[in-house]
Amino acid sequence: MNLIDLLLEPLAYDFFVRALVASALVGVACAVVGSFVVLKGMSFIGDAVSHAAFPGIVIAYILGLPIILGGAVAAIGTALGIGALTRRSGLRADSIIGVLFAGMFALGVALFSSIPNYVGDLFHFLFGDVLGISVSDMIALSVLVVALLLVIRALWKELLFATFDPLGAGAAGIPVRRLDNLLLILIAVTIVISLQAVGIVLVVAMITTPAATAQMLVKRFGQMIMVAAGIGVSAAVAGLYLSYALDLASGAAIVLVETALFLLVLLLTSLRGRRAA
Amino acid sequence: MNERATPSVIKGRTPSSHVGGRAVTISHVTAGYGERAAISDITLELAQGSLTAIFGPNGGGKSTLLKCIAGLMRPWSGTIEVLGAPVGVHAARVAYVPQAEQVDWSFPIAVDEVVAMGRTPRIGPLGRAGAADRAAVAEALERVDMADLASRQIGELSGGQRRRVFIARALAADPEIYLLDEPVTGVDPVTQEKIMNILDAEAARGRTVIATTHDLACAAQRFHDVVALAGRVVAHGPAQLVLDREVLEKTYGGHLVPLADGGVVLLDDPHHSHGSHEGHE
Amino acid sequence: MRLGIKRSAWTAVGATLASLVLVVGCNGSAASPSPSESTGAAADYTVIATTSVFADLAQLALGNNVAIETIIPAGVDVHTFEPSPADAQKLAGADLIVMNGLGLDEWALSLLEAAGKSEEDVLELAEGIDESNAWVYLEGEEHDAAATDVHGHGGSDPHIWLDPKGAAIYVDRIAARVAAELPERVMEIESARDAGLAEIAALDEELRVGFAAVDASARKIVTFHDAFGYFARAYEIEIVGVAVEAPGQEPSAKEIAALIDAIKAAGVTSVFSEAQFPSKVLNQVAAETGATVLENLYSDALGDAPANSYLGAMRANASAILASFK
Numbered sequence: 019m020n021l022i023d024l025l026l027e028p029l030a031y032d033f034f035v036r037a038l039v040a041s042a043l044v045g046v047a048c049a050v051v052g053s054f055v056v057l058k059g060m061s062f063i064g065d066a067v068s069h070a071a072f073p074g075i076v077i078a079y080i081l082g083l084p085i086i087l088g089g090a091v092a093a094i095g096t097a098l099g100i101g102a103l104t105r106r107s108g109l110r111a112d113s114i115i116g117v118l119f120a121g122m123f124a125l126g127v128a129l130f131s132s133i134p135n136y137v138g139d140l141f142h143f144l145f146g147d148v149l150g151i152s153v154s155d156m157i158a159l160s161v162l163v164v165a166l167l168l169v170i171r172a173l174w175k176e177l178l179f180a181t182f183d184p185l186g187a188g189a190a191g192i193p194v195r196r197l198d199n200l201l202l203i204l205i206a207v208t209i210v211i212s213l214q215a216v217g218i219v220l221v222v223a224m225i226t227t228p229a230a231t232a233q234m235l236v237k238r239f240g241q242m243i244m245v246a247a248g249i250g251v252s253a254a255v256a257g258l259y260l261s262y263a264l265d266l267a268s269g270a271a272i273v274l275v276e277t278a279l280f281l282l283v284l285l286l287t288s289l290r291g292r293r294a295a
Numbered sequence: 296m297n298e299r300a301t302p303s304v305i306k307g308r309t310p311s312s313h314v315g316g317r318a319v320t321i322s323h324v325t326a327g328y329g330e331r332a333a334i335s336d337i338t339l340e341l342a343q344g345s346l347t348a349i350f351g352p353n354g355g356g357k358s359t360l361l362k363c364i365a366g367l368m369r370p371w372s373g374t375i376e377v378l379g380a381p382v383g384v385h386a387a388r389v390a391y392v393p394q395a396e397q398v399d400w401s402f403p404i405a406v407d408e409v410v411a412m413g414r415t416p417r418i419g420p421l422g423r424a425g426a427a428d429r430a431a432v433a434e435a436l437e438r439v440d441m442a443d444l445a446s447r448q449i450g451e452l453s454g455g456q457r458r459r460v461f462i463a464r465a466l467a468a469d470p471e472i473y474l475l476d477e478p479v480t481g482v483d484p485v486t487q488e489k490i491m492n493i494l495d496a497e498a499a500r501g502r503t504v505i506a507t508t509h510d511l512a513c514a515a516q517r518f519h520d521v522v523a524l525a526g527r528v529v530a531h532g533p534a535q536l537v538l539d540r541e542v543l544e545k546t547y548g549g550h551l552v553p554l555a556d557g558g559v560v561l562l563d564d565p566h567h568s569h570g571s572h573e574g575h576e
Numbered sequence: 577m578r579l580g581i582k583r584s585a586w587t588a589v590g591a592t593l594a595s596l597v598l599v600v601g602c603n604g605s606a607a608s609p610s611p612s613e614s615t616g617a618a619a620d621y622t623v624i625a626t627t628s629v630f631a632d633l634a635q636l637a638l639g640n641n642v643a644i645e646t647i648i649p650a651g652v653d654v655h656t657f658e659p660s661p662a663d664a665q666k667l668a669g670a671d672l673i674v675m676n677g678l679g680l681d682e683w684a685l686s687l688l689e690a691a692g693k694s695e696e697d698v699l700e701l702a703e704g705i706d707e708s709n710a711w712v713y714l715e716g717e718e719h720d721a722a723a724t725d726v727h728g729h730g731g732s733d734p735h736i737w738l739d740p741k742g743a744a745i746y747v748d749r750i751a752a753r754v755a756a757e758l759p760e761r762v763m764e765i766e767s768a769r770d771a772g773l774a775e776i777a778a779l780d781e782e783l784r785v786g787f788a789a790v791d792a793s794a795r796k797i798v799t800f801h802d803a804f805g806y807f808a809r810a811y812e813i814e815i816v817g818v819a820v821e822a823p824g825q826e827p828s829a830k831e832i833a834a835l836i837d838a839i840k841a842a843g844v845t846s847v848f849s850e851a852q853f854p855s856k857v858l859n860q861v862a863a864e865t866g867a868t869v870l871e872n873l874y875s876d877a878l879g880d881a882p883a884n885s886y887l888g889a890m891r892a893n894a895s896a897i898l899a900s901f902k
Contacts, residue, residue, distance in 0.1 A: 031833050032864045033857070057402060142854065149832055150856030152863070175415045175424075182402055182412070185393045186461075189365035190416045190468065191386025237448035238405045262829040 028262045036156050037148045041258055041272060043163040044215040045224065045250030049232075050170060051208045052225035052250075053243045054201055056233065058181055062112060063100055063202075065222040066119035068209045070096035072126030072218055075143050080133065085143070086210060093206035096122060101202050105195075146217035146269030148258075155214065162211050166204060177201065178239060215254075216269035227276040228253065234287045249279060317379070318343040318472055318503035319364055324373030326356075326363050332371070333359040335527055341505060341520075343471070346498035348514035349507045350537060351524040351546050357507035358394070358476055360524060364505070365391040365474050378471060387416035390465035392475040400450045406460050407445040410435050413467035428467075435466040438493060455486030462490055466497075473497060475506040479513055491517045511537050511561065621758060623750075624670035626681040627654055628878040630701065632886040633743060634674055636775065637750040639768030641761050645670075647684070650878040659683045667691035672757070674750060678702040678716070678734035680876075699753050701746045702736050709745050711736070714805045738875060739806035740780035743886060747772050779887055780810075783894050787811035794901045798839055798867070799848040803875035807893075816842040832857060839865045846900035848873055868900035 028034040055064050071089040078088025096118055103118075104111040142150070151159075170177065179187040180197040188194045205225075212221045232245035257272030264271075319341040327333040334356035341347055349357050362368040363375055366382040366389075378385045390413065413435070414428040436442040439459040449457060458478065465473055473494070479487045491513070494504045498519070508514055514521050515537045523529035523536065523546040530542045537543075543561065544551060551559045621642040625631035631646035638644070647663050648654055667673060667684075668691040675684045677700030688694060705711045716733030736742035751769035755762045787795065788811075796814045797804070808815050816838055827835075839847065839861070847869045849858050855871060862869045872879070873896065874889035882888040 028829065028833065031836055033832060033836075033860045034829060036860075037829070057399070142856070147854065147856055149827070149829055150854055150858075150860055152856070152860060172421050175412070175418065176420055178404075178408075179412045179415050182404060182409070183393065183398055185362075185365075185367055185397060186391055186412070186464070187415075188367050189386065189389060189391030189474070190413075191366075191383065191389075192416065233403050237403055237446070238408055239403055240408065242403045258829070262833070265828040265830050268829060 024263070025259070028259065033149055033151075034258075034262065036151050036153065037268065038255060038258055040148050040151050040156050040159055041215050041254035041268070042251045043159055044212045045228070045252075045254035045272070046247045047163045047166055047208050047250075048212055048221070048224040049228040049246035049250030050167060050243055051205055052227075052229040053232070053239070053246050054177065054181055055205060055225055056229040057239075058201075060205070061222060061226045062115050062119075063097070064205060064209065064225045066100065066115045066122075067093050067097045067206050068213070068218045068221045069119050069126075070122035071206075071210055071213065072143070073122055073129055074126075075213075076126050076129040076133075080129065089143070089210045089213060090207065092122065093210050094203055097202035097206040098199060101199055142217065143213050144217050144219055145267065146213070146215050146220065148215040148268050151214060159211055159214070162207070166208060169200075169204065173197070173200070182239075216272060220269050220273050223273040223276060224250070227273070227280050231276070231280045231283050234283050249276065253279060316343050317341070318345070318377070319505070320374075320376040321360075321364070322374045322376075324360075324363060324370040324375060326359055326368055326370040328359075333526065334363075334524070337373070337524075337528055339522065339528060339531060341503065343503050344498060344501045346494060346504045346517075346519040347506070347522060348518040348520070348534070348537075349505065349522045349524050350509070350511060350514050351529070352548075352550060355525045355546070357524055361391075361474050361476050361505070361507055365389065367391070385471075387468075388471045390468045390470035390473050392461045392465050392473070392478060394476045394480075398449075400457070402450075403448060405446050405448055406441060406452070406463075407432060407436065409449060409460050410463045410467050413464040417468065431467045431469060432463075435463040438466055439463040440489060455482040458482050458486060459489065462493060466493070470502070472503045473505065475504070477508060478506050480509055487513070621671045621754070622669055623672045623674055623754065624667060625674040626676065626684050627876060628884075629737060629876065629886060629889075630674050630676065630746070632878060633737065633746050634750050636772030636886065637747040637769050638754055638765055639771070641764045641768060642671075642754060642758070648877065650884060651880070652877065654681075654876040657683070659687055661690065663687060664690035667693060670697065672754060673698045675700055676702050676734055676736075678732050680734040699749065701749060702732075702734050705736070705742075705745050705749070711742065711745065714802075714809065716802045716805070733802050733805045735803045735875060736806055737886070738804060738890075739810040740776050740783070740890065741810065742806055744773055744776045744780075747776065775887060779890055783811060783890070786894060786898055787813065790898065790901050793843070794845065796842055796844045797846045797848055797897070798835070798842075798844050801848070801875070804848060804873075813897075816844050827854070827857060832861060836861055836865055839867050846870060846897060870896050870900055872896070 029038075052064075055061055071093040074088035074090070074092025074095075075085050076088070077092075078085050081088075100111075100115055100118060103114045107114070176187075176192050177197055177200075179190070180192055180194045181201075184194045208225070209221050212224060216224055228246040228249035229242070231249055232242045236242050236245055253275040254272050257275040258268055260266060260275065261268040261271035317340055319339070321337050321339040324337045325332050325335045333354070337356075337360065349360065351357055359368060363370050364377065364382070366377075366386055375382050378388060410432045411424065411428070414424060414431060418424055418428060433442070436445055439462055441456065441459055441463060444452070444456065449460060452460065458481075462475075462478065465475075475494075478490055478494070482490070494506070495517070498504050506518075515534050518534050520532065521534050521537045522531045523542050525546045525548070529546045530536050530539070540559070543559070547561055550562050552562055553559055622645065623634050623638070623642055624645045624647065625634055626646070627648045628646050628650040631644050634644050645666070647659070647666065648657050664687040667687055670691075670693070673684065673688075673693065675681045675698060680702070685695070685698070688698070706713055713732040716731055716735075737746055747769060751765050751772075755765045758765070792812070792814075795812065796816055797808065798816050804813075805815070807813070838844075845867050847858065847862065847867050849855065849869055849871050855869075858869045858871075861867070873893050874883050878884050878886070878889050879892075883892045
């Protein structure tokens with residue numbers, strides 16, 4: 019069986035094609051948002067927000083509301099809360115984030131354990147369930163990702179300025195705090211829509227790793243985002259195919275591909291550096 | 296362009312109050328951090344087209360005052376008007392060049408991307424950069440002699456080059472007022488010269504330049520006016536004031552060390568703070 | 577400024593705690609199984625069954641002549657059930673403990689000591705019925721590793737009651753056992769038993785006719801759980817088996833592809849699912865193959881009316897399954 023056949027075989031199944039599209043979209047969205055997250059040193063916040071979505075999901079499930087809605091409310095609320103608390107209180111940012119992170123997740127676990135019946139769907143929010151994505155889910159995902167990318171494209175210059183030099187940007191009349199909050203909301207939304215693909219535990223990797231890899235390869239921010247997005251898409255596709263071929267969990271396979279790529283680039287760039295020195 | 300004056304020769308320069316209208320009006324402003332006021336009851340008027348250096352000891356409130364004018368800090372009391380309106384209204388016509396230490400140099404961003412940021416307020420949200428913006432960026436890079444390093448990542452630059460990039464960003468913005476926090480501190484003399492030439496040129500075009508500095512010689516030689524700031528306004532007037540002994544004593548207080556021949560030496564360690572948060576945010 | 581933060585922070589904490597209490601409170605009552613209602617009359621002899629199914633079969637066997645209770649009430653997932661000390665206490669009040677055996681509900685045996693009971697107080701319905709009843713066991717999945725050691729049946733499918741003939745055997749055994757212990761009520765028990773057996777026989781005939789009316793080529797199902805083996809055997813339904821590596825775990829892309837292929841190849845239109853296979857994935861499989869996924873079949877537990885009795889649950893299963901055959 020040659021390579022072409024190997025690549026075409028899984029495409030005969032609708033569920034695989036949908037999973038591929040969904041994962042690729044999630045890969046792009048996470049990588050683009052992740053570029054800002056990595057540069058602001060906010061990866062910890064990313065992990066906290068993804069875990070904070072859990073109680074929102076459980077509560078929505080208990081109340082019979084759409085799970086995504088609960089997750090989004092919890093994620094956005096936590097993200098903005100982190101922003102506000104770090105700005106105002108005297109505590110260090112990582113303490114606040116750590117407290118919220120663990121507390122929210124514990125709340126989710128406590129609520130989850132109070133549900134008497136087996137709840138398979140909830141489990142998948144921890145580790146992803148992209149193989150079960152429906153057509154309507156995929157359409158909703160596409161719309162959200164496109165909207166996200168449009169927002170970033172529209173406010174690109176302002177976001178860059180505010181991220182790189184908040185003082186200079188503020189002095190130039192750019193609403194830095196509002197953009198900070200917007201970025202937090204974008205991060206939260208990206209996380210929530212990505213939960214389907216890779217789950218709460220792994221989404222931070224999809225946000226951080228492609229951007230961290232891209233940062234080692236290019237010098238311009240504009241290029242960094244494009245490279246990160248490219249990595250996000252290719253890792254998603256490669257990971258999904260690998261999961262098919264080797265019977266691995268799909269979300270984990272994608273993250274492993276991204277991590278391997280990161281390590282490879284790290285190795286190559288440090289070798290290059292040593293040779294040049 | 297401007298000849299160097301030796302400290303003992305005071306060159307008369309036109310007091311800038313004759314040049315134009317008011318660029319910045321500060322009225323009874325008190326501001327600080329936490330519980331401590333860095334500046335108290337500051338009243339000051341800076342005219343358009345002036346080239347003013349604000350000097351004084353660390354902890355004297357120089358950065359604080361600049362940040363208040365830039366709208367980055369809110370005064371506890373008093374008012375500030377910039378170009379005839381409250382702070383913030385005309386923010387797009389003001390360019391603030393921060394002290395370089397406050398930026399993350401490992402940011403993967405190229406020189407021309409940083410300079411292009413200066414055009415952001417002009418382009419506005421949802422807008423895209425056009426030919427005029429690209430031309431402004433190119434010209435700004437030329438003026439600071441960084442055109443051939445346009446694609447360099449900022450982390451690869453020397454201290455002086457980094458400073459010039461931020462100056463270029465301000466130039467690209469084509470503002471009416473430049474606020475510069477220690478623009479010539481910590482850079483080599485060649486870069487200092489380049490920067491001061493640019494600031495001179497901008498003032499000559501009618502732009503208002505306000506800079507804080509530790510460097511008294513630079514203040515005396517290259518600026519038109521000075522403000523002596525030690526928590527309050529000690530003096531405001533032509534640049535030769537910076538060499539006035541009485542002004543220096545009132546401004547620097549215990550930092551002046553008398554010499555045997557009757558002169559004084561000013562000891563003002565730029566890294567020693569008098570307990571205020573000057574220079575930190 | 578500081579005070580303002582503190583106040584709003586405490587309000588937020590308080591509100592969160594309040595809502596947490598509310599939500600947990602609403603669910604908490606369902607978390608531990610509560611004792612089901614006793615069936616009324618003759619509370620001096622108590623039969624406690626492990627699940628709602630066996631409790632209802634006991635009711636068919638014994639009528640109102642004894643008190644019947646259940647540990648796991650209807651609607652609670654028997655697969656994720658964890659017995660609590662309260663359950664052991666409940667068992668302490670039983671005169672007869674009715675369980676299935678064959679690895680299905682071994683947890684009941686582990687509660688005996690805490691309940692102060694011995695194996696003599698227990699009736700294991702599925703054990704040894706082949707000898708006296710000419711029953712043929714089917715091979716089952718590894719329900720519980722302990723089962724193979726304890727009873728030496730080495731992995732037989734325990735879901736005997738899903739074949740009405742097996743349920744009839746259960747009813748018989750329950751009645752016989754209780755009658756032996758309550759000789760003074762033999763007459764009433766036997767008459768209740770006979771009525772129950774008659775109803776089960778009627779059910780069996782009803783189902784037999786219903787399924788025979790379906791063409792053999794359409795009488796196929798895909799299932800992941802070994803529950804319906806005896807049922808399928810009874811009504812000549814072909815089970816198209818699909819191997820799932822680790823039931824309950826996330827199925828891999830290949831497994832899903834294999835499932836789709838198997839369904840299409842066999843022309844199956846009916847897929848049985850329980851908690852073992854994620855429903856979201858199964859729904860997509862159904863969409864891709866045109867099969868119907870039956871998720872709410874009653875196997876290990878009863879549900880809400882009309883499936884709150886064995887007969888009702890069996891009829892509900894049958895009509896859903898028949899509807900899915902095309």
